Amino acid sequence: MWRELAPVGRHPxxxxxxxxxxxxxxxxxxxxxxxxxxxRGLTYETDRNGNQWAWLGDPLAGDAVVTGSHxxxxxxGGAFDGPLGVVSSFAALDELRSRGVVFTRPLAVxxxxxxxxxxxxxxxxxxxxxxxxxxxxxxxxxxxxxxxxLPAAMESAGYDPDTIGPDPERLARIGAFVExxxxxxxxxxxxxxxxxxxxxxxxxxxxRFDFRGEANHAxxxxxxxxxxxxxxxxxxxxxxxxxxELTGALATFGKIAVEPNGVNAIPSLVRGWLxxxxxxxxxxDAVVTGxxxxxxxxxxxxxxxLDVVRESFTPVVEFEHALRDELAKILEGSGDTGRPxxxxxxxxxxxxxxxxxxxxxxxxxxxxxxGISHSxxxxxxxxxxxxxxxxxxxxxxxxACS
Numbered sequence: 001m002w003r004e005l006a007p008v009g010r011h012p013x014x015x016x017x018x019x020x021x022x023x024x025x026x027x028x029x030x031x032x033x034x035x036x037x038x039x040r041g042l043t044y045e046t047d048r049n050g051n052q053w054a055w056l057g058d059p060l061a062g063d064a065v066v067t068g069s070h071x072x073x074x075x076x077g078g079a080f081d082g083p084l085g086v087v088s089s090f091a092a093l094d095e096l097r098s099r100g101v102v103f104t105r106p107l108a109v110x111x112x113x114x115x116x117x118x119x120x121x122x123x124x125x126x127x128x129x130x131x132x133x134x135x136x137x138x139x140x141x142x143x144x145x146x147x148x149x150l151p152a153a154m155e156s157a158g159y160d161p162d163t164i165g166p167d168p169e170r171l172a173r174i175g176a177f178v179e180x181x182x183x184x185x186x187x188x189x190x191x192x193x194x195x196x197x198x199x200x201x202x203x204x205x206x207x208r209f210d211f212r213g214e215a216n217h218a219x220x221x222x223x224x225x226x227x228x229x230x231x232x233x234x235x236x237x238x239x240x241x242x243x244x245e246l247t248g249a250l251a252t253f254g255k256i257a258v259e260p261n262g263v264n265a266i267p268s269l270v271r272g273w274l275x276x277x278x279x280x281x282x283x284x285d286a287v288v289t290g291x292x293x294x295x296x297x298x299x300x301x302x303x304x305x306l307d308v309v310r311e312s313f314t315p316v317v318e319f320e321h322a323l324r325d326e327l328a329k330i331l332e333g334s335g336d337t338g339r340p341x342x343x344x345x346x347x348x349x350x351x352x353x354x355x356x357x358x359x360x361x362x363x364x365x366x367x368x369x370x371g372i373s374h375s376x377x378x379x380x381x382x383x384x385x386x387x388x389x390x391x392x393x394x395x396x397x398x399x400a401c402s
Contacts (some may be wrong), residue, residue: 005071019073022154047167052111064175067108069089105175114361131171132168138162180329193367202280208274209233213266213305215227215259227304236253240252255271330399
């Protein structure tokens with residue numbers, strides 16, 4: 001499975017993946033998912049929001065155990081973020097069948113669409129729509145860098161955009177959702193454990209900072225006569241690092257747009273996107289407030305106009321304690337080390353976090369030896385991936401089998 005999926009959407013120059021929602025690469029990933037489902041005799045379906053499902057047992061029976069993740073990527077992303085969870089889900093099902101277990105609850109593998117938000121700027125679109133956390137009107141307003149609206153992109157890919165919207169009936173039939181994911185950090189590498197359990201997802205959000213100055217000639221305008229928003233933006237980036245260090249939070253300006261974007265032109269507009277995350281809401285509020293305050297001070301001094309818009313926000317997600325504890329009990333009972341399974345917090349968002357408001361959810365992490373993620377250098381050792389499959393199979397057996 002890994003060899004089949006690995007080339008899809010991989011860019012020849014960067015070595016990273018460009019599997020953007022509803023693109024040709026995404027459609028190839030979706031075709032791969034359907035082929036895996038049909039090869040196993042599973043019932044395949046696509047829901048009203050374009051999320052894919054592969055069912056063992058009756059999808060309408062209720063109290064189903066669902067596992068899976070996503071197949072799309074960030075720009076030049078790594079091979080493991082998302083796909084490891086989907087591949088491991090199919091592999092775990094194969095493992096359970098080889099054990100000869102008897103399933104007492106329906107089981108499904110899923111691929112949620114547009115988790116990364118790389119094309120339309122909003123993460124977890126498929127799961128947000130299903131959970132009613134993204135309105136149809138707001139979804140229709142989403143546009144990519146070329147001005148293509150989400151409904152148009154779906155329609156060009158052969159999906160009906162008129163059906164999108166909340167899907168409470170489907171979510172009501174899910175008794176538990178377990179998502180396996182490569183760890184996006186080095187906690188497991190530091191403890192020496194191949195697999196861990198998620199405790200919570202930190203609150204996080206994205207803010208757009210628009211710095212507006214005055215376009216002018218780079219070769220003729222005196223330094224003292226310039227209203228250059230790039231300088232204010234640069235000072236704000238440094239302020240974000242300082243505020244993050246002071247509060248123990250994370251703050252990153254990772255995306256920028258410049259107008260008129262000429263080598264010999266002073267910008268009229270610098271638009272930067274801030275991603276910030278923290279272990280609790282108070283800390284997140286403190287770091288973002290500090291960054292905005294510093295940005296406004298710099299802008300006022302330089303005669304730059306500044307607008308700050310919060311584009312998305314996800315509050316802290318505490319995974320259901322009862323399900324999390326059940327996973328820990330299952331894995332400790334099936335392991336040979338006698339050690340408790342590590343329980344980790346994470347600053348990364350996931351579909352499991354979105355669904356947690358509607359469905360009991362839990363997550364497993366597989367060790368990432370470098371901690372690098374959202375990069376072609378993202379990696380997990382084969383032995384650890386196999387350990388993840390076995391752990392997921394154990395969990396699914398404990399939840400869905402007699």
